Amino acid sequence: MGTPDAPPVSAGRAALLVLADGRFPAGGHAHSGGAEAAVRAGRIRDARDLAVFCRGRLHTAGLTAAALAAAAALGLDPLVLDEAADARTPSPALRATARRLGRQLMRAARATWPGPELDALAAARPRGAHQPVVLGLTARSAGLSPEDAAHCAVYETVGGPATAAVRLLSLDPFEATAVLARLAPDLDRVAGRAAEYARQAEREGTGALPAASAPLLDIGAEAHAAWPVRLFAS
């Protein structure tokens, strides 16, 4: 082991746990990540459907969000990334959700890991920047890496629907968590690719970031936003 002054090999790991924790007060627990609309439409009926749903979300919206987060953590201009996020989010319901979650995360981030870059983005986007951009900047402010930011983003992408499915379908929580555990190697791979894309965007511009999208998530989000009563905010 190193001397008392050397940084531990796991530097940042505890900060990552704090940021990725579902109890981090950023409002994510109120969102199902499209699962509530998919359950109503009959597209998620059991743990198997949930696994396929999560995998589809991970490789589309998840990859796109993770690359934006990694790029923000790397130090790319958050306002340019926010514009790139808008272009990658055709659904106004999802843009509103992303900005609301971004605003809530910003409030928590400025209390936990305050810094001038967070202040600047909060001032430029008082109604909230897209959540993945704020997430990346929060990771940066906490001293975390682009890979860490991407890991947080991909985990949120599947953690939201899995938790929501427990409530929506009375799914066994052990089964729902097993779905997440089986996805873990995919989460690692997608987070790794997202960080590579972020480095490519640093050289070539934000056009190099992925824009993977999922038609039914966009359609379902608009249907869900029109419901008079719902369990989850999105």
Place this chain on the structure above:
Amino acid sequence: MSVRATARIVATPAGLPVLAGEGPLALRRTRATGPGARVTVVGAMSAPLGGDRLAIEAEVRDGALLTVDSAAATVALPGRDAGPAHYDVRLTVGERAALNWLPEQLVSAYGSDLRMRTRVELAATGRLLLREEQILGRHGEEPGTLSTRLTVLRAGRPLLDQELSYGPGAPAGWDGGAVLGGHRAVGQLLLVGTEFEEKPASPRLLGETAVLTPLAGPAVLITAVAPDALRLRRVLDEALDGTAYR
């Protein structure tokens, strides 16, 4: 032998100074029912096959109006050459110019692998009506691998950027409840025009599996999935009729 071919169209208010087909991409000037020019892409052979690199470039200069359609569906087929086929569409629309880009469906046949990229650069006052329809497999057939990316820039800023990946070579989950939910036809209709700046559209559901959404910029996107090509086209046609876009 794989094919490399690029077709080029340039439209001005006076006409079509460039109308150059190449290889399997033949271009015909067809009668326009209104003002402006109409060009039909005539697929002289089945394409693209694996390994092919096809491209179409259309430039609509300031003040011009151009409509491009196609005589038949484009069918991506497996080729003798290993590796995917590439199909690039590059469109530019100048000030006060308008482009209607209305090709027939893209069909991803079993065993094929196609990467399609569409990039549109619009001037601030340029107008665009663009339709994209992807059919996964011919009738009753499993799909090939298809990935598409549609990037639209307006006055140099990103307006819409979307990638879709389906089929055996796509990341898992593409056929599940988040992406296609078992549907085999997916399409988009994009309308861009300054009128949406003054009066943004309201989001509207078009049945269970289609939606009209205003983008963050002055544009409307209709996104639809359907069991087959016929029903997809019906949804997109009805959606277009329901908009004020002339």
